[in-house]
Amino acid sequence: MKQIVVLSGKGGTGKTSLIAAFSHLAANRVMVDADVDASNLQLVLNPRVEEEQRFMGGQVAEIDPGLCTGCNLCEEACRFDAISHQGGTYVVDPVACDGCKACFYACPVEAIDMAPQHAGWWYRSLTEQGPLYHAHLRPGQENSGRLVTLVKQQGRLRALDEEREYLLVDGPPGIGCPVISAASGADLAVIVVEPTVAGVHDLQRVLGTVAHFQVAALVVINKADINPRKAREIRDFCEQHGVEVAAEIPYDPVVTQAMVAGLPVTLHAPESPVSRAMIAAWKRVVATLAGQGERDAESR
Amino acid sequence: MKIAIASGKGGTGKTTVSINLALALAAAKLPVQVVDCDVEEPNAALFLHPELKERAGVDLLIPQVDAEACDLCGVCSEVCQSNAIVTLAKRVLVFPELCHGCGSCTANCPHGAISEVPRRIGEVERGNAGAIHFAQGRLNVGEALAVPVVRRLREWLRDDCTVLIDAPPGASCPMVEAIRGADFVLLVTEPTPFGLHDLKGAAEVARELGMPLGVVINRADIGDAGVEQWCAREEIPVLLRIPFDRRIAEAYSEGIPLLTARPELAPVFLDLQRAIGAILEAQA
Structure with missing residues (x-):
């Protein structure tokens, strides 16, 4: 089983849009939406939810005003500015609280309890393209990295259990905790970049991140014709750093139309230049993974 | 505003x-x-394209264990909510990338064996x-x-x-x-x-x-x-x-x-x- 993450x-x-196309093109796959803040893959795969589970996130400190003696030790212990003195008692700002429990241990009269937080839900669903594991983080919650790890693990176990060929993971934006959770253990990261100054800047940081965690990468340039000069800059940068550009996708409103129709673009408009470019990208993904397999076999 | x-x-x-x-x-x-x-x-x-005139590092304070003073009691690992400090049979291991820098392990070590060092993030x-x-x-x-x-x-x-x-x-x-x-x-x-x-x-x-x-x-x-x-x-x-x-x-x-x-x-x-x-x- 090969694990592919799109970042x-x-x-x-x-x-x-790209992972939706991959989920249509790949045979024998399991999908995971690891962007738990903004889980959009379900909007184009039309899942039927088969199982729903609550996700308990971190804990939040609660101070019992009846027991609190106002000694101030909790506020001193808190490094997250989550505890303040209000109206003769100490209160916790649940948004700022890290759940580190430093105040709990600092309190001499056991006036502090840690309350587990219901941070969201995760789902096992069935789609026409195969099983989908996805989640919904309640707004403003912490621990999205833990929820990402959880849904990915569920999808991975299913794929291993059923001897599926691919685990396709839709990653979150950025380079921090949820991205690291989504990318860990991947055989290949497919990085989607637009030919803009911001796109080039962010590509360098995300390539640095996957290299740091020793995940191989392919680049796909989306809306490549919006700025051919920047697209060339990306190709040159990738060539210098030994990263393959697997495909260049043109700008086309058909992508938005497919989203509105709730379909992968390769199903909605199979003959469009966008779909052809995404098919080419998928072929490079398959070939790259096959190449990795051969190298692994040789080294054994 | x-x-x-x-x-x-x-x-x-x-x-x-x-x-x-x-x-x-x-x-x-x-x-x-x-x-x-x-x-x-x-x-x-x-x-x-701003002209950036001032720069400051952002550090987390992470624990450093003095092996001489540590008796492997395990309190630090107990109080840590991030699994960033683990007490083994012969030593204490710190995982800096998991540490949130809350200071709990340092404050609760009964032997004063933990000090803190900045880690740039x-x-x-x-x-x-x-x-x-x-x-x-x-x-x-x-x-x-x-x-x-x-x-x-x-x-x-x-x-x-x-x-x-x-x-x-x-x-x-x-x-x-x-x-x-x-x-x-x-x-x-x-x-x-x-x-x-x-x-x-x-x-x-x-x-x-x-x-x-x-x-x-x-x-x-x-x-x-x-x-x-x-x-x-x-x-x-x-x-x-x-x-x-x-x-x-x-x-x-x-x-x-x-x-x-x-x-x-x-x-x-x-x-x-x-x-x-x-x-x-x-x-x-």
């Missing part, structure tokens, strides 16, 4:  | 709105600060782009925790001008850390099913924090009517609609702000700020 650094470059 | 510019979905145009609002205010001789809180992928500087910088005050944070590549960098950056928010906080995408902790304490949340979206789905999550955060909010619809003529209908139903004001224009997209791709390419649009952004001011006044 971008910068948001809104077309990760979900 | 502090305005947080957020979005839920990435790539909807947060930075475009932030920098053009700033340029319009600066051109009208109004004092303004742009604070780029998208510390995982900070992009505002690519458009404003990012940096903050500030300066000016012409009349625009500017600050940004940058998480180091390979680091997981964006929130401490955003928290450090918040110390640089000014009180003497309009502050535009360019928030990270999403609706979880880094986004919340960026927007909390602002007077108003401006949510930038696009009129597509993805844009609408993620707008709902971001709006829910703003409402849970009790913050007034408004919407900017970017590329307003693509997609469908879902965002408009939802905003009308939820009584969330749509304060600005920016049409899709390939020339805008091309200028953006070169790092040229909308108002540099189309200066005649400056009044549109001044109206946006006035509309936000009016909403806040009506509430007060």
Whole structure:
């Protein structure tokens, strides 16, 4: 089983549209939406939810005003500015609270309890393209990295159990905790970039991140014709750094139309230049993974 | 007035709105600060080209165990909620990349065997782009925790001008850390099913924090009517609609702000700020 994660650094470059196409093109696959803040893959795969589970996130400190003696030790212990003195008692700002429990241990009269937070839900669903594991993080919650790890693990176990060929993971934007959780253990990261100054800047950071975690990468340039000169800059940068550009996708309103229709673009408009470019990208993904397999076999 | 510019979905145009609002205010001789809180992928500087005069590292304090003083009692591992310090049979192992720097292990070690050392996870910088005050944070590549960098950056928010906080995408902790304490949340979206789905999550955060909010619809003529209908139903004001224009997209791709390419649009952004001011006044 091969695990593929689609990342971008910068948001809104077309990760979900590409993974939706891959989920249509790949045989024998399981999908995971690891962008739990903004889980959009379900909007184009039309899942039927088969199982729903609550996700308990971190804990938040609660101070019992009846027990609190106002000694101030909790506020001193808190490094997240989550505890303040209000109206003769100490209160916790649940948004700022890290759940680190430093105040709990600092309190001499056991006036502090840690309350587990219901941070969201995760789902096992069935789509026409295969099983989909996705989640919904309640707005403003912490621990999105843990929820990402959880849905990915569920999808991975299913793929291993059923001897599926591919695990396709739709990643979040950025380079921080949820991205690291989404990319860990991947055989290949497909990075979607737009030919813009921001796109080039963010590509360098996300390539640095996957290299740091020793995940191989391919680049796909989306809306490549919006700025051919920047697209060339990306190709040159990739060539210098030994990263293959697997495909260049043109700008086309058909991508938005497919999204509105709730379909992968390769199903909605199979003959469009966009779909042909995405098919080419998928072929490079398959070939790259096959190449990795051969190298692994040789080294054994 | 502090305005947080957020979005839920990435790539909807947060930075475009932030920098053009700033340029319009600066051109009208109004004092303004742009604070780029998208510390995982900070992009505002690519458009404003600020001169950065001051830089400060962002460090977490992580534990260092004195093996001589440690008797392997295991209290440090017990109190750690991040599994960042593990007591083995013969030594204590620290996993710096898991540590949130809360200080619990150090405070609770019965033998005083733990001291703290700084670990650099990012940096903050500030300066000016012409009349625009500017600050940004940058998480180091390979680091997981964006929130401490955003928290450090918040110390640089000014009180003497309009502050535009360019928030990270999403609706979880880094986004919340960026927007909390602002007077108003401006949510930038696009009129597509993805844009609408993620707008709902971001709006829910703003409402849970009790913050007034408004919407900017970017590329307003693509997609469908879902965002408009939802905003009308939820009584969330749509304060600005920016049409899709390939020339805008091309200028953006070169790092040229909308108002540099189309200066005649400056009044549109001044109206946006006035509309936000009016909403806040009506509430007060």
